[in-house]
Amino acid sequence: MKLTRNQRQRRIHNRVRKKVSGTATRPRLSVFRSNKAIYAQIIDDLTGHTLAAASSQEAGFKVEGNKSEQAKAVGQLIGERAVQAKIASVVFDRGGYLYHGRVKALADGAREAGLQF
Secondary structure (H helix, E strand, O other), rough: OOOOHHHHHHHHHHHHHHHHOOOOOOOOEEEEOOOOEEEEEEOOOOOOOEEEEOOOOOOOOOOOOOHHHHHHEEEEEEEHHHHOOOOOOEEEOOOOOOOOHHHHHHHHHHHHOOEEE
């Protein structure tokens, strides 16, 4: 049986989520990538609450350049919001995507803003 692209990604994401879980002291930085935008959330999995979020679709978010540059700006934004929420360290959840391109750019932007993972 041949898997579709979405089924394959979902399988990879479930495999990653078995190992990656966020706590109150070290929450999970989750990434979702669509064709047009990129989204990031910092989640405490024990309580199920989102502690901080950022996306390229927010009102007032304007970055000229390609999607990788936008992803880096979203990473910096989520990093700044995490520091404001007194979060210093996170577990990175790449969401079944390869750690390459926009996902890597978001991670680098978050690291530049002061997050550790």
